[in-house]
Amino acid sequence: MRFFLVIAIILVALAASFALQNAQPVSVKFIKWSFEASLVIVLILTFAAGALAAFLISVPWRIRVLRELSGLKKTNKDKSPQ
Numbered sequence: 001m002r003f004f005l006v007i008a009i010i011l012v013a014l015a016a017s018f019a020l021q022n023a024q025p026v027s028v029k030f031i032k033w034s035f036e037a038s039l040v041i042v043l044i045l046t047f048a049a050g051a052l053a054a055f056l057i058s059v060p061w062r063i064r065v066l067r068e069l070s071g072l073k074k075t076n077k078d079k080s081p082q
Contacts, residue, residue, distance in 0.1 A: 022039040
């Protein structure tokens with residue numbers, strides 16, 4: 001548990017250092033939208049959008065695996081001696 005706390009503190013320190021070094025404003029243009037924001041905010045939003053896309057793409061696979069696991073549990077319960 002202590003190991004994970006140390007890792008978390010190191011990651012927070014690295015993230016804070018990254019944010020402080022990339023605070024300059026940048027102009028972002030996407031299709032018809034245009035806005036100005038801090039570079040670190042743009043990077044965080046881009047990372048979050050990528051993570052959300054990856055999660056949404058994995059949802060059908062997760063549902064299929066959960067259904068298969070549920071079926072296997074039911075089969076196992078039916079075959080177990082009572």
